[in-house]
Amino acid sequence: MNSLEQARFNMIEQQIRPWDVLDPDVLELLAEVRREDFVPPAHRALAFVDMEIPLASPAEQALASGRCMLAPKVEARLLQDVNPQRHDKVLEVGAGSGYMAALLAGRAQRVITLEIDPQLAAMARTNLQRAGITQVDVREADGSRGLAAEGPFDVILLSGSVAEVPQALLLQLKVGGRLGAIVGSEPVMRATLITRTGETTYTTVQRWDTVAPRLLNFPEPSRFHF
Structure with a gap:
């Protein structure tokens, strides 16, 4: 096993599995899709590290504005939560470098990924x-x-965090469809899975906590100032 493959293996075994990502299909995809090919050349050495990777420079600014790849274990667990199937049509918000879309495409029939930043x-x-x-x-x-x-x-998968999930997105789910997002404000955000169970009914589960940069243009709750 070369050093690259060893690093990929270690990422899966030491970061991702311990984070309750145990779906064999997801683990196989993580082994197959070459994460290093979706990382900017300047940061390729960090491809398998448990951290967010900036996708523009300066790095601090990119991370602050959400122009980054999420940590591998967060991506893996979101993928496991939404559980795309062979016949599924998927919408991702926040393409970033395209890595999550590549993972989704490994399971789904078709993926449309939206990115607000032209670069x-x-x-x-x-x-x-x-x-x-x-x-x-x-x-x-x-x-x-x-x-x-x-x-x-x-x-529908939001590759970043939002204060709340807009109703407009929920209405774009099929009955039986799943929306995955990281919802809340620092210091506590919850990975949230919303399933549309009927014309006007939804179920919501929040299984794990994490923190992720904001997606742009989503509504923020108003803060009162006295």
């Missing part, structure tokens, strides 16, 4: 093409409103 949209498109992944459509768009014209979706 990141171009990066994601290039990375996915280079990886030979054809069933992902990268669009430069504000994902906070979703993509009603292409809905409804089996899975």
Whole structure:
């Protein structure tokens, strides 16, 4: 096993499995999709490290504005939560470098991923093409409103955190569809899985805590000042 493969193996065994990611399909995908190919060249040495990776420079600014890859274990667990299936149509908000879309495409029939930052949209498109992944459509768009014209979706995944999930996105789920997001404000955010169970009914489960950078343009709750 070369050092790259060893690092990938260690990421899966030491970071991801201990975080209750035990779905064999998800673990297999993480072994197959080359995460290092979706990391900017300057940070390639960090591809398998338990951290967020900036996708623009300066790095501090990129992380503060959410232009980053989420930590591997967070991506893996979100993927396991939304559980895409072979026939599913998936909407991702926040393409970043295209890595999560590549993982989703490994399980689903079709993925549309929205990215508000033109440079990141171009990066994601290039990375996915280079990886030979054809069933992902990268669009430069504000994902906070979703993509009603292409809905409804089996899975909607927000690759970043929001204060609350907009109703407009929930309405774009099929009955039986799942939406995964990291919801709340620092210091406590909860990974949230919302399933549409009927025309007007939804169930919500929150299984784990984490913190992730904000997705842009989603509503923030008003804060009172006295």
